[in-house]
Amino acid sequence: MRELRGRPDEADDGGRAERDAPGAGAVRERVEVRSRAEYAADAELAASLEVVRRFDARRAGLAEVSTRDAAAYLDARQAERPWLAAARDRSPEVQRLFAALDQGGGHGHIRHEGWVTEEMSRRRVAYLEDPAQLDPAKRAAAIDGLKSPEASHHCRAASSRITDPDAFAVAFARGIEHPTVRAALDAKFTPGQVPRPVSLSIGDLLGPDGYRYCTGWRLQPFEGSMNAAREHRAAWTEARRQARDAAGPEPEARASGTFAGGTVVFAFAPNDARDGYEVVTMYPRPRRDERQGDSR
Amino acid sequence: MSTFYWERHPDGPFVTLVAVAATYCSPDAYDGAYDDLARRARAADSDDEEMRVFKAELRQALADPSALPDDELSEAVEYSDGSDERFLRRLWRDLYGDEPAAGA
Secondary structure: OHHHOOOOOOOOOHHHHHHOOOOOOHHHHHHOOOOHHHHHHHHHHHHHHHHHHOOOHHHHOOOOOOHHHHHHHHHHHOOOOHHHHHHHOOOHHHHHHHHHHHOOOOOHHHHOEOOOOHHHHHHHHHHOOOOOOOOHHHHHOOEOOOOOOOOEOOOOOEEEEEOOHHHHHHHHHHHOOOHHHHHHHOOOOOOOOOOOOEEEEHHHHHOOOHHHHEEEEEEOOEOOEHHHHHHHHHHHHHHHHOOOOOOOOOOOEEEOOOOOOOEEEEEEEEOOOOOOEEEEEEEEEOOHHHOOOOOO | OOOOHHHHOOOOOOHHHHHHHHHHHOOOOOOOHHHHHHHHHHHOOOOOHHHHHHHHHHHHHHHOHHHOOOOHHHHHHOOOOOOHHHHHHHHHHHHHOOOOOOOO
16 A cells, blocks of 8 residues: 555555654554554454465366465466566465466456556556566567467556455455456356456445555557557557557656445456357446546 | 446447447457357358347448447457557458448
């Protein structure tokens, strides 16, 4: 939550003013690091971890992982899969969820979780640089980090994340218990067909202050149009990939406004065994009227 | 509160077109989704009611793109083609090849 302090979506509260008061010493800062609203969000989240404890990976179309195997998995792979580091110091239950996710085909925990920095999110939106691409040259060339064979990276006009691994785990675990997500995951498998994406309220998944765990960046309009902005971004990144002179100005992205009243999207894919469905991505979206191109 | 057109307007105009296009053609779609949609379109399975409606709505949208609900296709699919019409023309060509479509 610390990186969220001072963001425009923060509600006014006495806690922040007290925290920022001149003369507040190191000890005082250590014990009053959170605003009251942040404290409430963290307390709600801690109480919500029960849903992570009862998380059943098989109900999410994933392979079951024991807590012991999860810790070993995270330890063994975090060098080549740096997004796992975010979960390494969390509870065994959160580690278990991340280990299960990482062995599936989804990428929510890779592109929309706390290990992705604000700058990585901004560059993803503006230049299609994929946080999952670990080769800097390929990332700069907008090559997707997960597709095989190699292919261009695609991104919506916004990229967002849930900034805390516990919050991400709670959102995922609670989401897969929701009836609309269950309907998708439990659908009879038909080759070539996949259930439609689903959106759930951030408040329902993370509590009334859960939106405070969400941040994002949004592509800005080009010549007054978001359609033109996406087209221009594609042409600009293609020109950069081919080391040609870019046509027009650099694509611009700005920080999203508040996620209060927003949703968490769940999109689906066939699982690796091709006998059911899994969540291919999960990410927060601001309210519709906050998704304008010139959002804050 | 809901994000998607098909959640807000489950019986709205062009809802199958928007939902199917978003599911298979948007940046959220899984690797290989566009190819799966093309195979599904070409299979012409008479039991695939969703694809029958999708094709009819795609024809209708190509005939009159202005009939699409405001910004819904663009927001759901987030194509890089520049306009609804250019995206729909590409989609028709990729799924149905040279088969005639009004306006295509």
